[in-house]
Amino acid sequence: TQLLEQSPQFLSIQEGENLTVYCNSSSVFSSLQWYRQEPGEGPVLLVTVVTGGEVKKLKRLTFQFGDARKDSSLHITAAQPGDTGLYLCAGLGSNDYKLSFGAGTTVTVRA
Amino acid sequence: GAGVSQSPSNKVTEKGKDVELRCDPISGHTALYWYRQSLGQGLEFLIYFQGNSAPDKSGLPSDRFSAERTGGSVSTLTIQRTQQEDSAVYLCASSFDSYNEQFFGPGTRLTVL
Numbered sequence: 481t482q483l484l485e486q487s488p489q490f491l492s493i494q495e496g497e498n499l500t501v502y503c504n505s506s507s508v509f510s511s512l513q514w515y516r517q518e519p520g521e522g523p524v525l526l527v528t529v530v531t532g533g534e535v536k537k538l539k540r541l542t543f544q545f546g547d548a549r550k551d552s553s554l555h556i557t558a559a560q561p562g563d564t565g566l567y568l569c570a571g572l573g574s575n576d577y578k579l580s581f582g583a584g585t586t587v588t589v590r591a
Numbered sequence: 592g593a594g595v596s597q598s599p600s601n602k603v604t605e606k607g608k609d610v611e612l613r614c615d616p617i618s619g620h621t622a623l624y625w626y627r628q629s630l631g632q633g634l635e636f637l638i639y640f641q642g643n644s645a646p647d648k649s650g651l652p653s654d655r656f657s658a659e660r661t662g663g664s665v666s667t668l669t670i671q672r673t674q675q676e677d678s679a680v681y682l683c684a685s686s687f688d689s690y691n692e693q694f695f696g697p698g699t700r701l702t703v704l
Contacts, residue, residue: 521697522682577690579636580636
């Protein structure tokens with residue numbers, strides 16, 4: 481049983497379209513992280529959100545942490561083929577060092 | 592500076608054989624983690640080392656799995672009597688300390704025939 485549920489599992493869109501990936505849990509997290517992983521490589525941290533209601537922007541990527549710190553979303557505006565990859569959310573409990581990962585969302589952006 | 596490195600990048604073995612996977616963390620990072628990533632699954636925590644403290648082995652799936660970290664640096668994950676269900680990508684990560692960003696290595700893809 482995944483502590484963090486990600487949806488959708490797969491997403492295929494045309495270049496220029498927008499997309500949103502969701503990460504939901506019944507547990508409260510002290511922080512939530514989003515990673516991007518490309519084939520044959522390890523996950524690379526994109527952002528960490530720590531405050532309920534927090535919104536962080538990284539160029540065309542917008543990350544939001546739910547008010548109750550149980551859920552998060554990643555929105556990509558005007559997606560590009562370079563955004564293709566596996567997006568993983570991971571939560572950290574209070575006073576915990578073990579990340580709990582979602583199963584990931586495979587995003588494919590077609591040129 | 593160099594990132595986290597893992598070796599080998601790929602390992603194919605026969606059922607029942609033992610395998611050793613190696614992780615070289617970023618220099619100066621005191622925390623080291625092993626995760627397993629199976630197809631269609633997220634990363635599953637296996638084991639955690641922090642300095643000279645006793646490791647957290649709570650994620651190891653069976654007693655066939657063990658890991659050690661020598662001199663607070665290099666770590667080796669050993670899987671004895673491998674089974675087909677052990678096939679996965681094994682990822683190592685290190686961080687400056689327990690609550691900092693984890694930097695991941697490229698992983699070792701293990702295939703048990």
